[in-house]
Amino acid sequence: MDYDVRDLGLADEGRQRIAWADRTMPVLRGIRERFQAERPLAGVRIAACLHITTETANLLRTLKAGGAEVVACASNPLSTQDDVAASLVKHEGIPVFAVRAEDTETYYRHIDQVLDTDPTITMDDGCDLVSRLHAERPDQVKRILGGTEETTTGVIRLRAMEASGSLGYPVVAVNDAKTKHMFDNRYGTGQSALDGIIRATNVLLAGTTVVVAGYGFCGKGVASRARGMGAQVVVTEIDPVAALEAVMDGFRVEPMEEAAAEGDIFITVTGNRDVIRPEHVRRMKDGALLANAGHFDVEIDLEGLARLAPGERRRPVRPMVEEYLVDSESGTTARVMVVAEGRLVNLSAAEGHPASVMDMSFANQALSVEWLVREGQRLEPSVLGVPESIDAEVAALKLAAMGIRIDVLTPEQEAYLASWTVGTR
Template sequence: MASKIKHPELADRGRLQIEWAEKHMPVVAKFIRERFAAEKPLNGIRVGAVLHVTKETAALVRTLVAGGAVVRLAASNPLSTQDDVAAALASEEGIEVCAWRGMSEDEYFDCIRWIASWEPNIVIDDGGDLHATLHKEYLDIAARVWGGTEETTTGVIRLRAMEREGVLKYPAIAVNDAKTKMMFDNRYGTGQSAIDGILRATNILLAGKRVVVAGYGWVGRGIAIRARGMGARVIVTEVDPIKALEAVMDGFEVMPMKEAAKIGDVFITATGNKKVIRREHFEVMKDGAILANAGHFNVEIWVPDLEELAVSKRQVRPYVTEYTLADGRKIYLLAEGRLVNLVAAEGHPSEVMDMSFANQALSVEYLVKSRGKLEPKVYNVPREIDEEVARLKLKAMGIEIDKLTEEQKQYLESWKL
């Protein structure tokens, strides 16, 4: 099929949104795009991408097309698509889009199958659903894929499980694990955008409230820091003793979720795991507790338990569902338990996605150049790509740094003082 979108009439508005994003994404939309346009390193390559269809993703897709690629794009979340951006991209040469806001689960996976059955040379994924679909339903096609990339922690976890089980059919680059992605996108991007989504959905005051952050990886760190910066009293829950100790040393309260559930006002999950907040926690929560998820899938807040406990529910604001329990307590779930930053807000700021998608573009180029040379394993982003992204970002910001002298290089490489 050709592009399948819902609102083609929004294309002009979408182009303005993309223009705004690209002004704040000089690494991927200027430096890399200009080189790609001149060198055409992706000439004739079919790139299948399952990503959040946002104005920032549009900047990446346009850069891939400038490099000679033909791109098919589908959504990586049923509720995260910006319909105006989807319309704008679908009107451009070399791009086909299957995405709209409010997709059913069947429609969501139909679009992913549309990409898989296209026999892409390179696949880009956010969450692992494209990788998994290829390996479960299109094994012959998966075996012919040159390589893939993965944008988020959840997807990398799935890829590494596939590698451990010996079923991975092509080399995959864990873009999420690049320092210029994880340390900035996960921490500063999600930290800001998750809080932004919660505030847009609720308009509550964070100052003075107890905010419970589940998980203290880079995403949890970013959310905890931003919440504290707005005056919240932040509690962290963890299963990893090292991360828990780090949270304590960073000045946060740390306790089990069963205790935090009794006193928290706002709960934000950021673990990549399932059933992080479940029945036993809902049963002891305060009246008026607010629940939000910043993990990729809608499994961290276990909504089936909440549905069973509730005697009624209603939509009280856009993206806010009120669940009334048998004893009269009300619990508020944001964005249906899906990614609050992309459902109730616009996702990460363009400036931070500039680095994430620069890693994606350069990793795609690397996979094309490395065709036939890599085993079907999960690889880190090559260090030279990570450092190039940082160098270009600093250049865009007008910042210069020192360089080692030859004497200093020799000193660092020698065991003799």
């Protein structure tokens, strides 16, 4: 078996941590048990470009239990947990090509090695694998039955491909499932992004001003959790509806140009580039912390920041924290700290989302792959939503695992909801 991981000697530690995550992933565990019995993915080859974490390991184990041949690479150079990668290779027999802190050349070589297995299903987090496949292997695209996409940024890129007529096969936008983005994005990102910042810096959030750039579900989660820990939260937005929602939720809303002078901690969660630019940095306080919780390391303009603080004006001050000495707009010199190289702070500086919330996200992934195997031949190349039946099934399974019961409609209630003849009496 071909693979590329840091050290197989880490495998036993990785297996222990994978088992720890599995404890709080009952929905995925139940799917894995069914897959083991039914083998609905027999004969399928899956290329997965995902964050190589304990939670992902349990997803890959589930897909293999369903009969699939699975091979995986990292979807972010800093998100790989090397012990998990080693355990997947040694204990699960799953080829993995992922080494934490790999350079860009290695990152794309690993994607190519995964694509060399000639998959029939792709599973992506950020669309790098799908983009690479379409740009450099057009003949191979024709042999793909379908794919899934895990995150907001990846769905944005896929919709751009669809709009330009470039998308060559159907892809399920797992991110858009209610049981994914309403929970993973909001509660997962909200907790794990702050976890990463705190682990990297040991900062006290209470009494600080936290600027959250972007008020989608990820931004909502970050803003809510920061407020819950005692921070004053300012939201920046470009969408008037999202901005209005932030105001109604009790947050101040300002343009970044104004918020830059007020913030102690800045967290970007927009999915766009250059959200924090040099002109913003020059207005910041001494000691300001910059972190990114969006998928790619482009939300903070790191090249522009490097031009403000070249050479010796830039140095590491803690693991995962780099200090830039910047000539501020006021004529003084300010220290600006970048956490985790501007990459996904929750996975680069911490462990990512808690397993209990990834349980639902990865249940959607597993069930969407099963659906693609069953329906893929009838689907056109497009970005598809997760079937509502899968979304409802995941929610029901999660509630059952939590021991929570809900009401059921009576026949009279069902008839009333289906009727148009009953009015005011």
